[in-house]
Amino acid sequence: MAANSQFSMAVHVLTMLARAGDDNVKSDYIAASVNTNPVVIRRILSQLNAAGLVSSQTGAFGGTRLAKPPAEISLCSIYKAVSCGEVFALHAKSPNQDCPVGRGIESVLCNLQKEIEKSVGEKLGQYSLATVIEMVSVAHA
Amino acid sequence: MAANSQFSMAVHVLTMLARAGDDNVKSDYIAASVNTNPVVIRRILSQLNAAGLVSSQTGAFGGTRLAKPPAEISLCSIYKAVSCGEVFALHAKSPNQDCPVGRGIESVLCNLQKEIEKSVGEKLGQYSLATVIEMVSVAHA
DNA sequence: CTCTTTGTAACTATACTTGTTACAGATATG
DNA sequence: CATATCTGTAACAAGTATAGTTACAAAGAG
Numbered sequence: 001m002a003a004n005s006q007f008s009m010a011v012h013v014l015t016m017l018a019r020a021g022d023d024n025v026k027s028d029y030i031a032a033s034v035n036t037n038p039v040v041i042r043r044i045l046s047q048l049n050a051a052g053l054v055s056s057q058t059g060a061f062g063g064t065r066l067a068k069p070p071a072e073i074s075l076c077s078i079y080k081a082v083s084c085g086e087v088f089a090l091h092a093k094s095p096n097q098d099c100p101v102g103r104g105i106e107s108v109l110c111n112l113q114k115e116i117e118k119s120v121g122e123k124l125g126q127y128s129l130a131t132v133i134e135m136v137s138v139a140h141a
Numbered sequence: 142m143a144a145n146s147q148f149s150m151a152v153h154v155l156t157m158l159a160r161a162g163d164d165n166v167k168s169d170y171i172a173a174s175v176n177t178n179p180v181v182i183r184r185i186l187s188q189l190n191a192a193g194l195v196s197s198q199t200g201a202f203g204g205t206r207l208a209k210p211p212a213e214i215s216l217c218s219i220y221k222a223v224s225c226g227e228v229f230a231l232h233a234k235s236p237n238q239d240c241p242v243g244r245g246i247e248s249v250l251c252n253l254q255k256e257i258e259k260s261v262g263e264k265l266g267q268y269s270l271a272t273v274i275e276m277v278s279v280a281h282a
Numbered sequence: 283c284t285c286t287t288t289g290t291a292a293c294t295a296t297a298c299t300t301g302t303t304a305c306a307g308a309t310a311t312g
Numbered sequence: 313c314a315t316a317t318c319t320g321t322a323a324c325a326a327g328t329a330t331a332g333t334t335a336c337a338a339a340g341a342g
Contacts, residue, residue, distance in 0.1 A: 003230035033240040059340025060286040089144035099174040104277035105153050123260040136245035200309025201317040
């Protein structure tokens, strides 16, 4: 279980919240749908809260609900909210600076990485949580 | 060292090969520039060979050289050649199929994943190994 | 005060990536 | 043919990230 599935889980979590409207949803309830431990859900909700996408309430009858309407939550903002890795990683160890290629390749790859990341963000920005809800409904209709 | 840097290393390796023209390049020489073990380089070359991007020769005075001109090697083909993970992973454990969201979310995320992957491929396809070589040259000129 | 629920720390298990050693197989050269 | 060189690949060790789990402090409703 090493592949980062936080984005997938975050979309799942937010879809659950969206369907609950203004009601507080408990992490246990979401965990049952995602099929994982409530703490895993609370860890994701913690990141979504930091990004201002949800708001939580502790105590009895507490729980979490969306901080904005689903149409205003883009998949890009979800992607940025959870700590996903990059599309591809740069060199683990710095290349040999005595070699012309080793000296120049890092900055080229770094710029490319940024450009790809931007491209992914733009593509994800074309969709909102509302889109996902609609697609989920259609999928099993 | 868990982040997958094979794409970065592959681009580095191919840049080295491109600069050598039609000469065979040894894995030890490339490893010195990438600052890693020759076996790591040979593992990447093995994947690039399977993708038809390079051709290797065993034995004395053996080594590897490009199978095509740099301008015909797109970064997309390099990305596909090395076994990078996906931009985001799907659920590790299948969601609860008794929940409407759990039942529908997987296919939605899977389609989204394919679309993002396609988008990344198109962006990478805008660049070739020749572009990288030029950028590396300019970077430290 | 009591019960419920979040927030978070700490630990474990697992899996992936890289690094390393070792060796079989191929090939150029004498 | 013998030898030296280089690739290809298996096997294993080490490091690190993710997910899962337990435990508990803190907050809040009744």
